[in-house]
Amino acid sequence: MTAKINVITSFSEEGWKDYAQKMVNSAAEHWGPTLHLTAFYHDFDLLSCNPVKSPNITYRNLNEITDMLEFRESHKRYDGTLGGDMPYNWKHDCIKFSHKVFALTEFAFELCADSKKPGWLVWLDADTTTDRRFTIEDMESCLPAKAELVYLGRQSFEYSETSFVGFNLNHRPAVDLLGDLRGQYISGEVLNYREWHDGFIFERLLIIYNAHGMKSHDWTGHIKDIKSMTKGKQAFDQAPIGKFMTHFKGKKKKLYKDKHSEDMVMPAKRYQQLLDAVLFYKPKTIVETGAFNGQRAIQLSLAAFEHTDYVSYIGYDLFEDATSELDEIEFNSKDHNTLQVVRKRLEEFAEKIKKKGKTFTFRLIKGDTKETLQHPIIIDTPEGERTLHPNQADLAFIDGGHSDATVQHDYATLKDVRIIILDDFINPMEEKKEEALHYCAVNRLYDTIENKRKWVLPSADPIYAESTQIGSTHLAIVLNDDSEETTPPPPQHLFQVPIIVQPKDCVPKEYIQNNIQSNTQMINKWVGRAKRNNEVAIMVSGGASTNWKELEAVIQHEGEENCKIVCVKHSYPDLLKHGFKPWACVILDPRPVTGTSTHGIVRSTLFENVHEDTTFMLASMTDPSVTELVKSKTDKVIGWHAFSEALRTPDQQGKQPRDNKLIVKEELGMEEGATLIVGGTCAAMRGIGIMHTLGFRYFHLFGYDCCFEEPTEELQELKDDQGKPKYIKVSVDHTPYWTTGELLAMAQDCEKLFARDDIDMDINFHGENTLVASLWKTSPIQKLKHYTEVIGG
Numbered sequence: 006m007t008a009k010i011n012v013i014t015s016f017s018e019e020g021w022k023d024y025a026q027k028m029v030n031s032a033a034e035h036w037g038p039t040l041h042l043t044a045f046y047h048d049f050d051l052l053s054c055n056p057v058k059s060p061n062i063t064y065r066n067l068n069e070i071t072d073m074l075e076f077r078e079s080h081k082r083y084d085g086t087l088g089g090d091m092p093y094n095w096k097h098d099c100i101k102f103s104h105k106v107f108a109l110t111e112f113a114f115e116l117c118a119d120s121k122k123p124g125w126l127v128w129l130d131a132d133t134t135t136d137r138r139f140t141i142e143d144m145e146s147c148l149p150a151k152a153e154l155v156y157l158g159r160q161s162f163e164y165s166e167t168s169f170v171g172f173n174l175n176h177r178p179a180v181d182l183l184g185d186l187r188g189q190y191i192s193g194e195v196l197n198y199r200e201w202h203d204g205f206i207f208e209r210l211l212i213i214y215n216a217h218g219m220k221s222h223d224w225t226g227h228i229k230d231i232k233s234m235t236k237g238k239q240a241f242d243q244a245p246i247g248k249f250m251t252h253f254k255g256k257k258k259k260l261y262k263d264k265h266s267e268d269m270v271m272p273a274k275r276y277q278q279l280l281d282a283v284l285f286y287k288p289k290t291i292v293e294t295g296a297f298n299g300q301r302a303i304q305l306s307l308a309a310f311e312h313t314d315y316v317s318y319i320g321y322d323l324f325e326d327a328t329s330e331l332d333e334i335e336f337n338s339k340d341h342n343t344l345q346v347v348r349k350r351l352e353e354f355a356e357k358i359k360k361k362g363k364t365f366t367f368r369l370i371k372g373d374t375k376e377t378l379q380h381p382i383i384i385d386t387p388e389g390e391r392t393l394h395p396n397q398a399d400l401a402f403i404d405g406g407h408s409d410a411t412v413q414h415d416y417a418t419l420k421d422v423r424i425i426i427l428d429d430f431i432n433p434m435e436e437k438k439e440e441a442l443h444y445c446a447v448n449r450l451y452d453t454i455e456n457k458r459k460w461v462l463p464s465a466d467p468i469y470a471e472s473t474q475i476g477s478t479h480l481a482i483v484l485n486d487d488s489e490e491t492t493p494p495p496p497q498h499l500f501q502v503p504i505i506v507q508p509k510d511c512v513p514k515e516y517i518q519n520n521i522q523s524n525t526q527m528i529n530k531w532v533g534r535a536k537r538n539n540e541v542a543i544m545v546s547g548g549a550s551t552n553w554k555e556l557e558a559v560i561q562h563e564g565e566e567n568c569k570i571v572c573v574k575h576s577y578p579d580l581l582k583h584g585f586k587p588w589a590c591v592i593l594d595p596r597p598v599t600g601t602s603t604h605g606i607v608r609s610t611l612f613e614n615v616h617e618d619t620t621f622m623l624a625s626m627t628d629p630s631v632t633e634l635v636k637s638k639t640d641k642v643i644g645w646h647a648f649s650e651a652l653r654t655p656d657q658q659g660k661q662p663r664d665n666k667l668i669v670k671e672e673l674g675m676e677e678g679a680t681l682i683v684g685g686t687c688a689a690m691r692g693i694g695i696m697h698t699l700g701f702r703y704f705h706l707f708g709y710d711c712c713f714e715e716p717t718e719e720l721q722e723l724k725d726d727q728g729k730p731k732y733i734k735v736s737v738d739h740t741p742y743w744t745t746g747e748l749l750a751m752a753q754d755c756e757k758l759f760a761r762d763d764i765d766m767d768i769n770f771h772g773e774n775t776l777v778a779s780l781w782k783t784s785p786i787q788k789l790k791h792y793t794e795v796i797g798g
Contacts, residue, residue: 026054318367571695755781
């Protein structure tokens, strides 16, 4: 029988901003439906911060507890400074730690008043995050059934780690201990102890209650090498709860914020290359033209701080002096920030990084770089003030004005800098070459650079002109040091070339439009957005790598009732053959059902056997003959709209959507506000988009191969309908794979998905020795380090 479990935490406004928001977001995302978190907040209006809404989470205002307010008023002098008479000492801040005590005890007493068997109450510090799916059964594994109290002991310290404590309220000793804990604070008895925080008081009470026979379970008290409160092994990590969560204790709370702040997001791949170059070349002085909002200054400096304790940054920008006329001349599309705002942002960063023992100094220069860049700057260094000419910096990032005059001037002024990185080297699309010429100032400069080592890094980052893509944009690196020993070439991983395919609809736009008009009449129910859930989507594509025993094992591990198998038409018969019952089959095929698929199979034969439990999800662009065949087999049919240029009015095709809205042709019959599914060129990829739209966040991918065995020499000579080779040989990390244009487009979709860090998905990839398996292994997510390697401890 599943136990009754309530989890509780508390936090201040500062705590909310630094870490607690991440904690509740991760709980909403990963916790099972029967596990509940009560989050107490104090001294600010949390609801105005728009916290995540979830049936798993209740928010309560701690300031409504009268006992706490009275305690804080009567003990306000004991805030760690004795009313300002001494430097702050957290061990003597009974005000700060009283919030935890009153939240914990108030909720415990409420639970006991409401039920004779209230079950477990678990305290969880707000500076924790849940990293994977976490159910009430997982929490039960952390709470031995016969225990009355569960805690994390530490041999080398006078008190336990109290980031995770479980109180079994079905037993009197646990309830009484909580009563005594609150009593220590209300009575003022806490001030008679050497330290006034909850951990110290809890340990004293724990010793007494254990002596009187309380059945407590210590997960970590036997571990001898927990020697530091912040470094090395930590009790939380070694306990069962550590398999599911990360505890960012002490200074790690702030570091977690710095590493994960939304302001730090860098979606364009070339900017990750920029940071990798900084990590590789280890500059201490950085010059940037085009400081913009200061975000890049912080990102560059954080990367540089990986190898130094001191960074000096000099940033140039027009700031508020910019005009629309200058924006047009310099091809600038960004908004402008005031000098004051950017300076304040960097001052705040300097203060934060100072607390980590690092020194960040900066100078911001307002004006046209053609007038300001040539002047020396006085900078602060650990040795005192120093006059620095910008061309004496260790690294220069040139990303200011993009006219020929400005690009050439900025480079000429900074040409002696050891490492120069220029943004926006343009690789125009073939049909957009003439239009792109206006934006190619960096290209023209690059072509004139002689007798220096230089490279253009590969990129798939798009560049637009008036909302229409005209090509891709890249970084160019120029090295002034001829010695490969002192200044080596950029690391090889920066040159890894992404798969780039320009997919096209397989039938004319008019054909697709006719299909949509027909299907909007034939299908009554359509996919729309749904709230998050904690179920698992098992996506099975048509590749040969699917291991049926592994698939079965995954289902058993995740729980059969919690899994939804979603397939494509080519994997559907194989799933049925091996005894699996797909929950849904996603179909995206605008071609007639009587034709032959790209796998060489007559499409109609794929639907000879239809299981009664399977729902068929048909794209509105699907050929009506497919819809009619499926509807003749089952009533379980749901439609969905795949984004395609064929949906849009002619004047909007090829342009970026504005305000996240698309203008579609009225005659298609699509309802206003209809959900459009993006995310790929095939059913297997759009299926992931469908399930994400339906609230799924946990995915297992099977059969995503995008390759096959080497075709015969005769087959290798075959051409597609455009006269190009039908079978293509590609390589990933020197491993060759055979594929087709359609499968390569799918591989590109997979590569993009694996590289994204701006969507909330937990992906588990299954399969070996395939094209997509290689892309998975080389994806950025696989290069991420465990947090202990990132921040230590």
